[in-house]
Amino acid sequence: xxxxxxxxxxxxxxxxxxxxxxxxxxxxxxxxxxxxxxxxxxxxxxxxxxxxxxxxxxxxxxxxxxxxxxxxxxxxxxxxxxxxxxxxxxxxxxxxxxxxxxxxxxxxxxxxxxxxxxxxxxxxxxxxxxxxxxxxxxxxxxxxxxxxxxxxxxxxxxxxxxxxxxxxxxxxxxxxxxxxxxxxxxxxxxxxxxxxxxxxxxxxxxxxxxxxxxxxxxxxxxxxxxxxxxxxxxxxxxxxxxxxxxxxxxxxxxxxxxxxxxxxxxxxxxxxxxxxxxxxxxxxxxxxxxxxxxxxxxxxxxxxxxxxxxxxxxxxxxxxxxxxxxxxxxxxxxxxxxxxxxxxxxxxxxxxxxxxxxxxxxxxxxxxxxxxxxxxxxxxxxxxxxx
Numbered sequence: 177x178x179x180x181x182x183x184x185x186x187x188x189x190x191x192x193x194x195x196x197x198x199x200x201x202x203x204x205x206x207x208x209x210x211x212x213x214x215x216x217x218x219x220x221x222x223x224x225x226x227x228x229x230x231x232x233x234x235x236x237x238x239x240x241x242x243x244x245x246x247x248x249x250x251x252x253x254x255x256x257x258x259x260x261x262x263x264x265x266x267x268x269x270x271x272x273x274x275x276x277x278x279x280x281x282x283x284x285x286x287x288x289x290x291x292x293x294x295x296x297x298x299x300x301x302x303x304x305x306x307x308x309x310x311x312x313x314x315x316x317x318x319x320x321x322x323x324x325x326x327x328x329x330x331x332x333x334x335x336x337x338x339x340x341x342x343x344x345x346x347x348x349x350x351x352x353x354x355x356x357x358x359x360x361x362x363x364x365x366x367x368x369x370x371x372x373x374x375x376x377x378x379x380x381x382x383x384x385x386x387x388x389x390x391x392x393x394x395x396x397x398x399x400x401x402x403x404x405x406x407x408x409x410x411x412x413x414x415x416x417x418x419x420x421x422x423x424x425x426x427x428x429x430x431x432x433x434x435x436x437x438x439x440x441x442x443x444x445x446x447x448x449x450x451x452x453x454x455x456x457x458x459x460x461x462x463x464x465x466x467x468x469x470x471x472x473x474x475x476x477x478x479x480x481x482x483x484x485x486x487x488x489x490x491x492x493x494x495x496x497x498x499x500x501x502x503x504x505x506x507x508x509x510x511x512x513x514x515x516x517x518x519x520x521x522x523x524x525x526x527x528x529x530x531x532x533x534x535x536x537x538x539x540x541x542x543x544x545x546x547x548x549x550x551x552x553x554x555x556x557x558x559x560x561x562x563x
Contacts, residue, residue: 198311202232205304209282210234213297216286220272221246222308223280231280238285242267246283270297272305279305341384344377351377383418383455387512390448394519401442401523405547408437408471408478415450424458433471439478439544445520446544449528452513453482453540460486461537468533473546481541483533494530517542 196204202220210218217236221228228246246269268287272279282301351370354360362370393399416428450469457467465485472479489497498518521528521542533539 206234414447418451457484
């Protein structure tokens with residue numbers, strides 16, 4: 177019998193091995209106890225903020241009356257440090273302790289195998305308590321890491337957003353003050369220039385807000401592209417128009433974009449990708465240097481690239497530029513644009529890459545699935561009209 181008990185204990189303890197999450201571990205403990213000792217019902221109680229709380233259960237449900245016998249009322253110390261047996265009510269309770277620290281309580285009812293081996297059950301409970309303690313410590317460590325990461329994100333977000341907000345708000349304030357100054361004798365051209373500044377900076381603020389909203393969608397995991405057949409030239413045009421800055425638009429050159437080139441894409445998301453890539457290029461390029469957009473078809477894919485004439489990105493930093501709130505070599509925040517562009521392209525099943533442009537600047541490229549045109553000039557998935 178002793179040999180059999182040792183074997184049963186070994187088999188039970190083996191079930192606790194491995195890197196199990198706390199919820200999975202608690203389920204394993206209750207189900208193992210129920211099956212091995214043939215109890216009608218098993219519940220595992222863990223110490224909550226104020227009282228014992230149900231962590232997992234197996235078999236039949238316990239009634240409220242039964243649970244009230246083992247769960248003390250609020251304000252009453254939970255007696256977790258003792259192992260007891262309530263034969264009159266056919267309830268068995270076994271304390272879970274790890275190195276003398278109370279972890280919880282196992283409560284069982286109605287063993288079909290007769291009187292359970294309480295010594296074997298207590299030994300297994302001690303093993304289970306150690307495993308639960310380790311799982312709880314791991315969970316606490318993960319929560320602490322998550323809180324630390326959240327705090328880092330919060331600081332980075334505040335740093336990035338405050339910087340991105342401050343510049344356009346200052347420009348809008350200055351332009352509005354100039355227009356509102358009755359003592360200033362402004363020429364019509366000067367007034368229009370101030371109005372254009374307000375309009376351009378307002379568009380910039382709008383893009384910032386849109387990026388923040390996009391970021392929340394990405395983090396929430398609810399980003400789902402709505403695919404449709406779209407002409408590439410329209411995507412590029414909408415991406416450029418989203419900038420709302422005529423001066424910036426004059427820097428942009430669209431090269432090598434064939435007519436009637438169609439792709440399968442979410443119109444809104446890909447237009448935003450192009451806008452974000454252009455805005456990033458404008459940030460690093462001299463005002464007298466062009467931003468080039470080119471398109472190339474290779475087999476069943478269409479590749480779009482945005483190249484600038486800035487300083488480029490070193491090899492060691494290329495893997496970081498797509499991460500939110502990373503810092504440039506000068507210590508400033510990169511913002512959200514590139515991270516969002518990568519997420520939008522990834523949602524289409526594609527990949528965005530970074531290389532060098534012909535001028536030594538940065539060249540961002542991504543691909544989309546081609547929608548071919550048949551010999552009659554109709555889209556592959558579009559029926560020809562009746563003749």
